[in-house]
Amino acid sequence: MAMTVKPWQWGNVPGHEMATPVKGDVVAKLVKAAKRPLLIVGGASLKEKLGGKLLIDFAAELAKAGIPTVATAHVYKALKDRGVEPAAIMTVADVTNRLQDPNWSVDGKGPHDLVIYMGVSYQLQSQMLSTLKHFATHLRTLSLDRYFHPNATYSLPNLKEDEWEQVLNNVIALLKS
Amino acid sequence: MAEKGPLKMSAKELISGLVSAKDVEVLIGRIAMEEEWEPLGPTPFPQISTLRSWDHLLLSRYKPFYAPFCDYCCLCTYGKCDLSKGRLGACGLDMKAQTARIVLIACCIGASTHLAHARHMVDHLIEKYGEDYPINLGQDIAIEMPHARLITGIKPKTLGDLAYLLNYCEKEVTQCLSAAHTGQEGNYIDFESKALHVSMIDHLAMEIADVAQIVTFNFPKGDPNAPLTWIGLGVLDLSKPVVLCIGHNVSAGVEVIDYLEKAGLGGPGETVEVAGLCCTAHDIVRYRDQAKIIGPISDQLRIIRSGAADVIMTDEQCIRTNVVYEAQRVKTPVVAVSDKASYGLPDVSELPVEKIVEMLVSGSTPGVFLPDLEKAGAVVAITAIRMAPLRQKFKIIPDPPQIQAQASGCTFCGTCRRNCPIDLPIDQAVFNAKKGDFELLSMLHDLCLGCARCEQVCPRKIPALSLIEAAFQHKIKTEKYRIRVGRGPILDTEIREVGSPIVLGEIPGVVAYVGCANFPNGAREVGIMAREFARRGYIVTLSGCSAMVASYVRNEEGKTIYEEFPGTFDRGGVVNVGSCVANAHITGAAIKIANIFAKRPLRANYEEIADYILNRVGAVGVAWGAYSQKAASIATGCNRLGIPVIVGPQGSKYRRMYLGRAEDKESFTVYDARTGERVWIGPAPEHLIIALETMEECMVWTAKLCIRPNDTTKGRMIKLTHYVDLYKRIYGKLPPDLHYFVRTEADIPITFKEEIMRYLKEVGWKPWEKPSIDPTLLKRLIRAQV
Numbered sequence: 001m002a003m004t005v006k007p008w009q010w011g012n013v014p015g016h017e018m019a020t021p022v023k024g025d026v027v028a029k030l031v032k033a034a035k036r037p038l039l040i041v042g043g044a045s046l047k048e049k050l051g052g053k054l055l056i057d058f059a060a061e062l063a064k065a066g067i068p069t070v071a072t073a074h075v076y077k078a079l080k081d082r083g084v085e086p087a088a089i090m091t092v093a094d095v096t097n098r099l100q101d102p103n104w105s106v107d108g109k110g111p112h113d114l115v116i117y118m119g120v121s122y123q124l125q126s127q128m129l130s131t132l133k134h135f136a137t138h139l140r141t142l143s144l145d146r147y148f149h150p151n152a153t154y155s156l157p158n159l160k161e162d163e164w165e166q167v168l169n170n171v172i173a174l175l176k177s
Numbered sequence: 178m179a180e181k182g183p184l185k186m187s188a189k190e191l192i193s194g195l196v197s198a199k200d201v202e203v204l205i206g207r208i209a210m211e212e213e214w215e216p217l218g219p220t221p222f223p224q225i226s227t228l229r230s231w232d233h234l235l236l237s238r239y240k241p242f243y244a245p246f247c248d249y250c251c252l253c254t255y256g257k258c259d260l261s262k263g264r265l266g267a268c269g270l271d272m273k274a275q276t277a278r279i280v281l282i283a284c285c286i287g288a289s290t291h292l293a294h295a296r297h298m299v300d301h302l303i304e305k306y307g308e309d310y311p312i313n314l315g316q317d318i319a320i321e322m323p324h325a326r327l328i329t330g331i332k333p334k335t336l337g338d339l340a341y342l343l344n345y346c347e348k349e350v351t352q353c354l355s356a357a358h359t360g361q362e363g364n365y366i367d368f369e370s371k372a373l374h375v376s377m378i379d380h381l382a383m384e385i386a387d388v389a390q391i392v393t394f395n396f397p398k399g400d401p402n403a404p405l406t407w408i409g410l411g412v413l414d415l416s417k418p419v420v421l422c423i424g425h426n427v428s429a430g431v432e433v434i435d436y437l438e439k440a441g442l443g444g445p446g447e448t449v450e451v452a453g454l455c456c457t458a459h460d461i462v463r464y465r466d467q468a469k470i471i472g473p474i475s476d477q478l479r480i481i482r483s484g485a486a487d488v489i490m491t492d493e494q495c496i497r498t499n500v501v502y503e504a505q506r507v508k509t510p511v512v513a514v515s516d517k518a519s520y521g522l523p524d525v526s527e528l529p530v531e532k533i534v535e536m537l538v539s540g541s542t543p544g545v546f547l548p549d550l551e552k553a554g555a556v557v558a559i560t561a562i563r564m565a566p567l568r569q570k571f572k573i574i575p576d577p578p579q580i581q582a583q584a585s586g587c588t589f590c591g592t593c594r595r596n597c598p599i600d601l602p603i604d605q606a607v608f609n610a611k612k613g614d615f616e617l618l619s620m621l622h623d624l625c626l627g628c629a630r631c632e633q634v635c636p637r638k639i640p641a642l643s644l645i646e647a648a649f650q651h652k653i654k655t656e657k658y659r660i661r662v663g664r665g666p667i668l669d670t671e672i673r674e675v676g677s678p679i680v681l682g683e684i685p686g687v688v689a690y691v692g693c694a695n696f697p698n699g700a701r702e703v704g705i706m707a708r709e710f711a712r713r714g715y716i717v718t719l720s721g722c723s724a725m726v727a728s729y730v731r732n733e734e735g736k737t738i739y740e741e742f743p744g745t746f747d748r749g750g751v752v753n754v755g756s757c758v759a760n761a762h763i764t765g766a767a768i769k770i771a772n773i774f775a776k777r778p779l780r781a782n783y784e785e786i787a788d789y790i791l792n793r794v795g796a797v798g799v800a801w802g803a804y805s806q807k808a809a810s811i812a813t814g815c816n817r818l819g820i821p822v823i824v825g826p827q828g829s830k831y832r833r834m835y836l837g838r839a840e841d842k843e844s845f846t847v848y849d850a851r852t853g854e855r856v857w858i859g860p861a862p863e864h865l866i867i868a869l870e871t872m873e874e875c876m877v878w879t880a881k882l883c884i885r886p887n888d889t890t891k892g893r894m895i896k897l898t899h900y901v902d903l904y905k906r907i908y909g910k911l912p913p914d915l916h917y918f919v920r921t922e923a924d925i926p927i928t929f930k931e932e933i934m935r936y937l938k939e940v941g942w943k944p945w946e947k948p949s950i951d952p953t954l955l956k957r958l959i960r961a962q963v
Contacts, residue, residue: 010596010634015248015261043871074873077909089908091874093829093867097242097836121697122600124870127244127829134245134272137262 008147043073045119218782287810308337330781432554473722484572511544663755676774682892686883692800704730791819
């Protein structure tokens with residue numbers, strides 16, 4: 001499939017303002033530049049495969065690079081097995097709900113400025129990003145999933161598996177450097 | 178309610194054909210002479226804002242959480258108005274109010290659908306049986322219609338009383354819908370209050386529809402031992418003519434069966450198979466258990482395209498709106514009986530049966546619109562018999578050898594997947610099939626919702642849904658399961674037995690698996706969850722499509738949950754109440770617990786009963802595949818009554834949840850009715866409606882949302898045992914919010930005591946000063962002011 005910045009789900013066209021597609025080093029720089037990023041890892045990360053690994057493997061590496069992490073669905077155990085102790089176990093609705101509050105943070109260390117979603121199923125993630133787009137204008141959001149999310153502030157475009165893997169590896173490498 | 182007509186009245190005296198009375202109240206042409214079965218409560222026939230203060234109380238704890246589907250409002254000619262990021266529309270509405278408005282509209286659609294169903298049903302039954310036909314559910318059910326009693330204060334006695342109650346319901350739905358007009362309501366909380374109101378009406382309408390059909394068609398009246406029947410794509414004897422009923426209103430299906438029996442053709446399955454899809458299937462087997470259930474709505478296109486049906490009869494709701502086109506492809510004539518869904522077909526009401534049959538058999542019309550139900554019953558039965566030899570089960574699902582050829586045009590463009598509601602890898606499956614590998618196609622059968630959106634968008638016109646079915650054909654014959662016929666209401670005698678253990682927490686909860694078939698990972702998850710909670714001793718109730726698919730998971734001995742567990746409303750019971758209008762019996766059971774067990778006044782006393790349920794009855798609804806507006810109103814009606822609901826991940830597309838914040842202690846304080854003190858009770862229940870991601874997460878939350886402030890120490894210990902056990906199994910650690918639920922050491926599950934005590938010490942937990950209170954949100958229930 002060719003790369004495109006149309007929403008992955010054809011019907012998921014929310015309005016004229018859609019996410020800025022980002023790729024390559026830009027993603028890594030965005031994450032690196034964030035002062036208080038938050039990584040939200042969802043249940044699909046236990047199923048999504050890329051580069052012979054699961055998405056949860058990449059999420060764990062990002063978390064190890066120092067991004068506070070929320071484990072949604074039932075991914076906690078898998079993160080723990082990969083050496084990550086998430087800052088919280090919450091439902092994706094619960095964490096998204098709290099993120100509307102400009103004073104809230106998962107660890108009490110100050111409000112977040114960039115929220116990164118990974119591995120939350122496409123439709124559910126799209127709805128959560130919509131909430132933050134409309135009611136948390138103090139935040140920027142980034143989807144690191146393989147398919148374009150128009151409701152995010154920044155999203156990867158629709159990617160081939162190897163392109164996706166490369167982006168994630170770049171981010172991890174830059175954050176660890 | 179005793180009420181008769183025609184009437185002749187004066188100011189002080191009233192005389193009718195059957196009664197005479199003095200000093201009566203006249204209500205819209207009817208005379209209300211409700212017997213004093215209980216003193217009238219504070220809110221008879223509540224109007225749009227009567228219970229507003231209760232709604233505001235609920236919503237101050239469970240704040241609406243919005244996830245808009247679209248940045249625009251496009252309901253008026255000012256539009257489209259971009260409401261994103263805090264912008265207001267041309268009418269002044271903001272995004273929260275607009276989203277709440279859409280939720281209100283959805284709930285109005287849902288409620289009006291059940292209500293119109295009830296109206297059709299009751300009017301038809303009054304025509305058939307007379308308005309004096311009694312509401313009698315047997316000696317074990319004295320509280321025949323808890324919603325009617327609670328909401329209106331009326332104790333219905335006849336079909337005529339039900340018609341009267343429907344007048345009230347229709348007025349309320351109209352009021353609520355009108356609030357959604359441009360330039361009316363503008364506040365999101367008040368939109369939500371109206372959504373809660375109309376959804377409460379929905380439960381009353383469902384109760385009316387189901388009770389009307391139970392008493393007249395002699396469905397099981399709360400029988401825990403209702404018979405087992407068959408469900409599945411493989412249940413039909415295809416050597417016989419097959420009638421396929423699709424929809425929710427069984428009145429017409431009953432007429433088909435009656436015709437067959439009167440014509441000497443025997444009951445369903447003897448000479449003609451009578452089968453159903455979606456809720457009408459539940460109800461035809463409640464009428465005659467020899468009829469068969471094909472399955473939920475997601476099986477609709479599959480079974481139509483399989484060619485099994487020799488005639489299709491549609492009534493109302495959840496029907497493929499292109500049913501006539503799809504049926505025509507397999508030469509199956511359609512008889513549409515509902516004026517709400519007539520599909521452009523010719524109205525043949527005035528024609529004789531023979532002529533209509535001739536039109537259908539000759540193919541001169543793909544179908545007919547025939548709202549005369551008795552005539553429709555005859556037409557459908559005769560047409561099936563005459564069509565069967567002509568059609569010879571003509572189908573369009575290809576035989577397996579044809580799959581590869583039909584898949585050969587696939588370019589792996591991904592368009593099918595990008596339009597699949599649940600993002601299934603259809604592209605990969607079809608591409609594999611092109612190369613001769615059908616395994617993934619076959620696997621998709623159990624996950625696919627059967628909507629065929631993939632086919633609509635395929636640039637190469639590949640019939641992906643039919644290919645999925647073709648790849649699965651070799652397994653179809655094994656698709657046969659046992660399901661218990663919907664039993665209808667819960668007996669008063671059962672409530673007396675379980676009221677105390679439920680309220681005290683010793684039965685850890687009542688879990689209701691309800692709703693449609695938009696399942697995130699296939700239907701099997703509902704069956705797995707239902708078995709898990711039945712085995713744990715929860716009372717498991719089911720309805721609608723969820724009740725169907727729960728039978729698809731067999732245990733180690735090959736038994737479905739309906740064979741493994743008793744059908745009693747008791748610890749470890751698995752209770753199929755029936756079709757989606759039978760959902761009213763699940764919420765009705767919660768109401769009855771408050772009334773029968775706790776002796777709380779029932780009559781027109783909504784707030785107090787809802788307050789009781791919220792604080793004491795550990796019931797949770799799980800609509801894992803909810804898709805329709807009806808499911809939205811059912812869930813919202815549960816919420817007003819104090820019952821939390823979990824929806825699956827697709828449920829986030831309802832755009833609104835009601836979420837608490839556990840750390841917000843003030844919002845989780847109540848009055849102690851004994852003293853009037855405000856007391857923190859922990860986040861129990863934490864949310865009123867939430868969309869969850871995975872089955873595993875859903876199981877943990879199901880156990881957690883059963884916790885109530887009123888639990889005794891023994892009850893809390895039992896509930897925490899299940900919560901902690903599931904949490905540890907799924908997350909591998911203790912729940913991090915245990916300190917919100919452990920009030921004293923006696924609450925701690927013995928099995929985990931040391932571990933939990935260590936945790937509690939770490940977080941600085943101290944025993945609660947007031948672990949046992951009489952919790953209420955209602956100031957008027959305080960018995961002594963501090």
